[in-house]
Amino acid sequence: MIPNRNVHPPPVQSPRARWAVGIIGITAVVATALTVWLGLWVTPPDQSQGDLVRLVYIHPGVAWVALYLAFALAAVSSLLYLWPRTRSMFWDRLAAASVEVGVVFNVCTLISGSIWGKPTWGVWWAWDARLTSTAVLLVLFLGYLALRRVPAEPDVRAKRSAFVALFAAVDIPIVHFSVLWWRTLHQGATVLNPNLSPTIHGSMAWTLLLGFVAVTLVFVWMLLVRYRIGVLEDYLGTGELDVALRERQAEGAVTDEEEAA
Amino acid sequence: MWRDTVLVAGKDLRIEARSKVALSQVAPFGIVALVLFAFALGPDRGLMAKGAPGLFWVAVLFCTVLAVQRSVSVESADGARDGLRLSGLDPAGLFLGKSAAVAAQLVVLEAVLAGGVILLYGAKVEVPWLIVVSCLLGTVGLAATGTLYGALSAGIRVRETLLPFLLLPIAAPVLLAGTRIWQAAMAGGTASDGSPWLRLLVVFDAVYVALGIVVYGPIQESA
Amino acid sequence: MRYVVAGYVVVLSILFLYGAQLVWRRRKLTRAVARVASFGEVGAPARSDDAGGDGR
Numbered sequence: 001m002i003p004n005r006n007v008h009p010p011p012v013q014s015p016r017a018r019w020a021v022g023i024i025g026i027t028a029v030v031a032t033a034l035t036v037w038l039g040l041w042v043t044p045p046d047q048s049q050g051d052l053v054r055l056v057y058i059h060p061g062v063a064w065v066a067l068y069l070a071f072a073l074a075a076v077s078s079l080l081y082l083w084p085r086t087r088s089m090f091w092d093r094l095a096a097a098s099v100e101v102g103v104v105f106n107v108c109t110l111i112s113g114s115i116w117g118k119p120t121w122g123v124w125w126a127w128d129a130r131l132t133s134t135a136v137l138l139v140l141f142l143g144y145l146a147l148r149r150v151p152a153e154p155d156v157r158a159k160r161s162a163f164v165a166l167f168a169a170v171d172i173p174i175v176h177f178s179v180l181w182w183r184t185l186h187q188g189a190t191v192l193n194p195n196l197s198p199t200i201h202g203s204m205a206w207t208l209l210l211g212f213v214a215v216t217l218v219f220v221w222m223l224l225v226r227y228r229i230g231v232l233e234d235y236l237g238t239g240e241l242d243v244a245l246r247e248r249q250a251e252g253a254v255t256d257e258e259e260a261a
Numbered sequence: 262m263w264r265d266t267v268l269v270a271g272k273d274l275r276i277e278a279r280s281k282v283a284l285s286q287v288a289p290f291g292i293v294a295l296v297l298f299a300f301a302l303g304p305d306r307g308l309m310a311k312g313a314p315g316l317f318w319v320a321v322l323f324c325t326v327l328a329v330q331r332s333v334s335v336e337s338a339d340g341a342r343d344g345l346r347l348s349g350l351d352p353a354g355l356f357l358g359k360s361a362a363v364a365a366q367l368v369v370l371e372a373v374l375a376g377g378v379i380l381l382y383g384a385k386v387e388v389p390w391l392i393v394v395s396c397l398l399g400t401v402g403l404a405a406t407g408t409l410y411g412a413l414s415a416g417i418r419v420r421e422t423l424l425p426f427l428l429l430p431i432a433a434p435v436l437l438a439g440t441r442i443w444q445a446a447m448a449g450g451t452a453s454d455g456s457p458w459l460r461l462l463v464v465f466d467a468v469y470v471a472l473g474i475v476v477y478g479p480i481q482e483s484a
Numbered sequence: 485m486r487y488v489v490a491g492y493v494v495v496l497s498i499l500f501l502y503g504a505q506l507v508w509r510r511r512k513l514t515r516a517v518a519r520v521a522s523f524g525e526v527g528a529p530a531r532s533d534d535a536g537g538d539g540r
Contacts, residue, residue, distance in 0.1 A: 136430050136433060139426075140430050140431075142426075143423075143427045143430065146423060146426065146427075147413075147414075147427065150417050150419060160413055163413055163476065163479075163480055164413065164427065166472075167409065167431060167472070168431070170468055170469075170472065171430070171431045171434070174434045174464070174465055174468070175430075175433055175434055177461070178433075178434040178437045178458075179437065181457060181458075181461075182437055182441070
């Protein structure tokens with residue numbers, strides 16, 4: 001009997017985990033659909049911005065996810081991976097998942113922001129602090145993903161990626177402040193700005209909040225699925241070569257038996 | 262650590278002195294970049310003079326990438342990198358030494374490029390010491406980040422395409438700050454116009470040099 | 485209003501397409517893992533401990 005060299009048990013997801021991910025997914029879809037319905041039909045147009053305000057229900061949501069949630073998660077996970085006492089492939093996979101999903105949300109942020117900006121400022125793109133920092137973050141994220149695609153041992157790849165994430169985490173605040181000093185055009189922080197509470201109220205405020213929640217749920221679901229994909233990919237990375245070898249050896253065994261017959 | 266720094270810097274600079282790559286290849290590349298920028302911006306001298314600060318720093322960034330690539334590749338032959346790891350050199354010293362060597366080459370390149378910009382674009386500099394200080398500070402930051410990313414991508418075959426993509430976004434603040442300071446120097450402003458940017462450069466340098474000292478060892482182990 | 489609809493459509497499409505891609509990848513990988521895991525029990529035929537054809 002050819003010894004089973006693939007000693008690691010396959011990563012089976014418990015039915016409860018699968019159920020949880022499914023529930024989060026469904027909730028995310030429902031919340032998003034609700035946001036779209038409220039945002040596009042139910043809520044009234046703004047006094048000054050008109051219908052454009054409807055984009056405010058999704059743009060800040062995707063922006064917060066991409067710029068803060070995904071980025072912070074990637075940075076903290078990378079740090080935890082690098083720290084010897086907490087080192088574990090869990091953090092590496094979490095960081096990779098965060099960055100990949102973060103890229104998607106980053107692109108959504110730039111596109112929705114650009115579409116909002118065209119009728120408002122008259123330009124598809126403006127070199128203000130927020131947009132530029134977002135673009136730089138996108139490029140840094142893409143660099144992280146490019147580096148991860150380089151073939152290497154899992155722990156070497158994990159360490160390299162973690163360092164890149166660390167350097168990016170350090171750089172983004174610096175980039176943000178330098179661009180801020182360089183130009184400022186963007187709306188001041190809408191939601192967190194206490195002065196702005198009289199402007200957004202009623203159904204619009206609730207839709208805005210729902211938008212945030214919906215987008216965050218979508219991110220969480222995507223993160224969980226992407227993480228699972230990472231687990232499966234890592235398992236296959238070690239197992240596939242063994243399977244290929246055994247399949248070859250099995251071919252040889254059949255031929256010999258046929259000969260003996 | 263300082264002894265190792267001097268040792269490594271001396272080694273890299275001696276290699277450069279013998280091979281003259283920075284002088285004979287990177288510097289002319291910088292000049293070529295300046296010429297290409299001139300073609301791109303057209304014959305309008307006013308436009309070129311206005312764009313001179315930014316174009317200078319973009320050319321410097323390109324030269325930085327080349328200088329860092331060179332700094333990494335001098336060790337890729339004959340298992341030199343493993344030799345360095347086993348030599349017992351303090352990794353912080355290794356980092357500082359390589360950064361210092363890159364920085365020294367960059368300073369020379371910047372002098373050449375600055376001369377080129379002033380001559381070719383007709384840029385008029387009112388406050389030269391601002392330029393000098395900003396160049397020195399910017400160089401430290403570029404050399405430090407370059408050496409870090411160089412070490413990170415040292416063992417990778419696609420390093421030539423990956424390193425610029427990784428390094429240049431990180432170096433963006435240096436470009437921003439350096440350009441602003443140069444613009445202030447051209448406008449004849451006082452030190453206060455440039456000082457927030459100088460402070461940014463100092464912070465950038467401090468952060469990445471400190472990071473490099475701490476992190477270079479672990480990076481080397483995984484390369 | 486056209487801009488708003490365009491914005492919603494683009495963002496939701498991107499998210500939907502990426503989400504669908506994630507689900508598809510997960511399904512493909514799960515099946516591959518199942519194949520790898522079951523190979524140890526089912527695939528390899530029973531034979532003597534001789535290696536290759538040396539025993540013949």
